[in-house]
Amino acid sequence: MAATEVTETPAPVVAPDAGKRRSLTGYVLILPAAVWLGLFFVVPFYSLLANSLFDPNGSVLTGYKVTYHFANFWHALSDYHGPLLRSLWYAGVATAICLVIGYVLAYAIAMKAGRWKNVLLVLVVAPFFTSFLLRTLSWKLILGDNGWVVNTLQAVHVLGSNGRLLATPVAVIAGITYNFLPFMVLPIYASLEKVDGRLIEAAGDLYASPIRAFGKVTLPLSMPGVVGGTLLTFIPAAGDYINAALLGSPNQRMVGNVIQDLFTTTGDYAAAGALSVILMVIILALVVFYVRKSGTEELL
Amino acid sequence: MVSWIRRNIVLILGLLVLLYMYIPNAVVVLMSFNDSSKHRNLYRFQSFTWHNWTGLCDPSGLCHSVMISVWLGLLATLIATVIGTMGAFALVRHDFHGRGAMNMILFLPMASPEIVMGSSLLALFVASGFGGQLGFWTILIAHVMFCLSFVVVTVKSRLAGLDENLEQAAMDLYATPAQTFWRVTFPLVFPGVLGAALLSFSLSFDDFIITNLNAGQTVTFPMYIWGAAQRGVPMQVNVIGTMMLLISLVVVISGEVLSRRRAKMYAAA
Numbered sequence: 001m002a003a004t005e006v007t008e009t010p011a012p013v014v015a016p017d018a019g020k021r022r023s024l025t026g027y028v029l030i031l032p033a034a035v036w037l038g039l040f041f042v043v044p045f046y047s048l049l050a051n052s053l054f055d056p057n058g059s060v061l062t063g064y065k066v067t068y069h070f071a072n073f074w075h076a077l078s079d080y081h082g083p084l085l086r087s088l089w090y091a092g093v094a095t096a097i098c099l100v101i102g103y104v105l106a107y108a109i110a111m112k113a114g115r116w117k118n119v120l121l122v123l124v125v126a127p128f129f130t131s132f133l134l135r136t137l138s139w140k141l142i143l144g145d146n147g148w149v150v151n152t153l154q155a156v157h158v159l160g161s162n163g164r165l166l167a168t169p170v171a172v173i174a175g176i177t178y179n180f181l182p183f184m185v186l187p188i189y190a191s192l193e194k195v196d197g198r199l200i201e202a203a204g205d206l207y208a209s210p211i212r213a214f215g216k217v218t219l220p221l222s223m224p225g226v227v228g229g230t231l232l233t234f235i236p237a238a239g240d241y242i243n244a245a246l247l248g249s250p251n252q253r254m255v256g257n258v259i260q261d262l263f264t265t266t267g268d269y270a271a272a273g274a275l276s277v278i279l280m281v282i283i284l285a286l287v288v289f290y291v292r293k294s295g296t297e298e299l300l
Numbered sequence: 301m302v303s304w305i306r307r308n309i310v311l312i313l314g315l316l317v318l319l320y321m322y323i324p325n326a327v328v329v330l331m332s333f334n335d336s337s338k339h340r341n342l343y344r345f346q347s348f349t350w351h352n353w354t355g356l357c358d359p360s361g362l363c364h365s366v367m368i369s370v371w372l373g374l375l376a377t378l379i380a381t382v383i384g385t386m387g388a389f390a391l392v393r394h395d396f397h398g399r400g401a402m403n404m405i406l407f408l409p410m411a412s413p414e415i416v417m418g419s420s421l422l423a424l425f426v427a428s429g430f431g432g433q434l435g436f437w438t439i440l441i442a443h444v445m446f447c448l449s450f451v452v453v454t455v456k457s458r459l460a461g462l463d464e465n466l467e468q469a470a471m472d473l474y475a476t477p478a479q480t481f482w483r484v485t486f487p488l489v490f491p492g493v494l495g496a497a498l499l500s501f502s503l504s505f506d507d508f509i510i511t512n513l514n515a516g517q518t519v520t521f522p523m524y525i526w527g528a529a530q531r532g533v534p535m536q537v538n539v540i541g542t543m544m545l546l547i548s549l550v551v552v553i554s555g556e557v558l559s560r561r562r563a564k565m566y567a568a569a
Contacts, residue, residue, distance in 0.1 A: 023394065025390075025394060026390045026393075026394025026395060026396040027390075027396050029386040029387065029389050029390035029394065030386070030387050030390035030391070030394075030396060030402060032383035032386065032387070033383045033384060033386065033387035033406075033448055033452065034387075034398075034402060034405075036383065036444060036445060036448060037405050037406065037409070037445065037448060037449075038405075040421060040424075040441050040442070040444075040445040041405070041408070041409055041417070041445050042405065043424060044417070044420035044421045044423060044424040045420050047420060047423035047424040047426075047427045048416070048419060048420035048423045050423070050427065051423045051427075101317050101320075102317075104310065104313045104314055104317055105314045105317040105318060107310055107314065108310050108311045108313065108314020108315070108317075109314065111310070112308070112310055112311040112314070113311070113314075118556055119553075119556060120318065122552045122553065122556060123318060124318065124321065125552070126545065126548055126549050126552060127321050127322055127324070127325045127545070128502075129502050129506075129544050129545055129547075129548035130324075130325055130328055130541040130542075130544050130545045131505075131506055131521065131522055131525065131537075131540075131541055131544065132506050132508065132522070133508060133522050133525040133526060133529070134324075134328055134525060134537060134538065134541040135324040135325070135328065135541075136324075137525070137529060137533060138323075138324035138325075138327035138328055138331075139324055141327055141331070141344060142323065142324070142327060144344065146344070147344075178320075178321070178324070181321065182321075231411065232410070232411075235411055235412070235413055236413060236414065238413060239413020239414055239415040239416060239509070240413075240414075240415075240509075241415065241509070242508060242509070246529060255415075256413070256415045256509070259415050259419055260415065260509075260512070260513070263419055263422060263513060264512075264513065269423070269426070272419060273419070273423060276415065276416045276419045276420070279413060279415070279416060280412065280413070280416045283411075283412075283413065287411065
C-alpha cells in the first residue's frame with residue numbers, strides 16, 4: 001500500500017538500537033517479570049495440557065494420572081460442541097456490532113472532537129470502572145420483562161405480547177457487545193489519531209467525495225486498529241460466561257460456563273482441561289488466520 | 301438546522317454511542333437509592349431511600365469483601381507496577397537474549413481468554429499440591445500475572461516516546477547516572493507508571509473469571525455480587541459501584557486538569 005508508506009514517521013536520527021547495551025542490568029531488570037510470567041502463565045499451560053490428557057476416571061479424591069488419554073478431546077468435542085460453536089457465534093456477532101458502533105465513536109473522538117478529545121477518551125473508559133458484574137446486572141434490569149425496552153418493543157409489535165428479551169440470545173449478545181466495546185474503541189482511536197489529515201485533504205483536492213476519501217484513505221489507514229480491536233473484543237468475548245449466566249438461560253450456555261462448571265462443580269478436570277485447550281487452539285488459529293488475511297502481521 | 305445535523309452527524313452519532321455506554325451506570329446510581337426492603341427479590345426501582353448509603357455495611361460480608369478486593373488491588377498493583385516498570389526499562393533500554401520471546405510472552409496474556417488462564421492456573425495449583433490452599437495468596441499471584449502485561453505495555457510506550465537528548469543533556473551537565481535517572485528519566489516516565497498503576501488496580505478490583513477459579517473460600521467484591529445475584533442483590537452493592545465511578549471520574553478528570561495546567565505553564569515559560 002503506497003498510502004501507508006507516506007505516513008510513516010521519518011527514521012529517527014539515532015538508530016533505534018543505539019544506546020542499547022547487552023549488560024547484566026538488562027537481565028536483572030527483566031528477571032522478576034520473566035520469572036512471574038514463566039511460573040504463573042507459561043507453566044500453567046503445561047499443567048492444563050497435562051489435565052487434558054488425564055485418565056478420565058480420576059477424581060479429586062483418588063488423584064489424577066496423565067495417561068495420554070487423547071480421547072478426552074474427542075469426548076469434549078462431541079459433548080460440548082454446542083456451547084463451543086455458540087460462543088464463537090455470539091462473540092462474532094457482538095464483535096461485528098462493536099466494530100460498527102465503536103468505529104463511529106472512535107472516529108468522532110479522533111476527527112471531530114477537537115480540544116475535547118482527551119476528555120471524551122476519559123469518558124469512554126470511566127463507566128468501566130464500575131464493576132463488570134454490576135453493569136451486567138443493570139442490563140438485566142433494563143432488558144427485564146416489564147422494563148421499558150420490552151414494553152416498547154411489544155407496543156411496536158417487534159416482540160409478541162408475551163415476548164421477552166432476557167433468556168434469549170439477543171440479551172446475551174447485547175450484554176457482550178456492551179461489556180467489550182472499549183476494547184474496540186481504543187485501538188481504532190489510536191490508529192485514527194495517527195492518520196495524517198493532509199492525506200484526506202489531498203483526496204478531497206483530487207475530487208474524491210468525502211465518502212470515497214474515507215473508503216480509500218482513512219479506512220485503509222485505520223486497519224491496524226480495526227484488526228487489533230476485533231481481536232481484543234472477540235477473544236475475551238468468546239471466553240466470557242458472565243453475560244450468558246446473568247442475562248441468558250441454560251439454552252444460552254457458552255463454553256466458559258461449561259469449563260467453569262466442569263472445574264468447580266463436577267470436578268471433571270480431564271474434560272475441563274481438554275475443552276480449555278480446544279478453545280485456546282481455536283482462538284489462536286483464528287488470530288493467525290485473521291491477521292494473515294488482513295495483512296497486518298506487524299501487530300504480532 | 302438540517303444542514304447543521306448533516307455536518308455534525310458523525311459527532312452526534314458518536315455522542316449517542318457514548319451516552320449508551322452510561323446507561324448501566326445510570327441504573328447503578330439510581331438503584332443505590334432504591335428501597336428494596338418490601339420486595340427483596342424484585343430487581344427494579346421501588347421507592348427512594350438514603351438507607352443504602354447510611355447503612356452501607358449492613359449486608360453481612362459486603363464490606364469485608366470490599367476490603368479484601370481493595371487489599372488485593374493495592375498489593376497486586378504495587379508488585380505488578382514495580383516489576384513491570386523494571387521489565388519495560390529492560391525491553392526498551394537494554395538488549396538481552398530472549399528479548400523477542402519475552403515480548404511475545406508479555407503479549408499472550410492479553411490475547412488469552414480469562415477462562416483459559418484461570419483454569420490453567422488452577423490446574424497448576426492442584427497439580428503442585430496447593431489445591432487445598434486456594435485463597436488470598438493464589439488470587440494475588442493470578443492478579444499480578446494478568447496486570448503485568450498491561451503495565452509493561454503502558455510504560456513501554458511512554459518510555460519509547462521519551463526524548464533521550466534530555467538524559468544526554470543531564471549527563472553533559474555532570475549529573476551521575478543515578479541523578480539523571482531520578483531527576484530526569486523517572487519524572488518523565490512517571491505519568492505512564494501512574495496510568496499503569498491505575499489500570500492494574502481497576503483490573504484487579506474488577507476481575508471475576510480468573511479469581512473465581514482460584515479463590516477457594518475467599519470472597520472478593522465481584523464474587524460477593526455473583527453469590528448475591530442468585531439470591532437477590534442487596535442494593536448497597538450499587539452504592540459501592542457509584543463510589544467507584546465517582547472516584548475514577550475524580551482521579552481521571554483531576555489528572556487531565558493538572559496536565560492542562562502544566563502544559564499552560566510550559567507554554568508561558
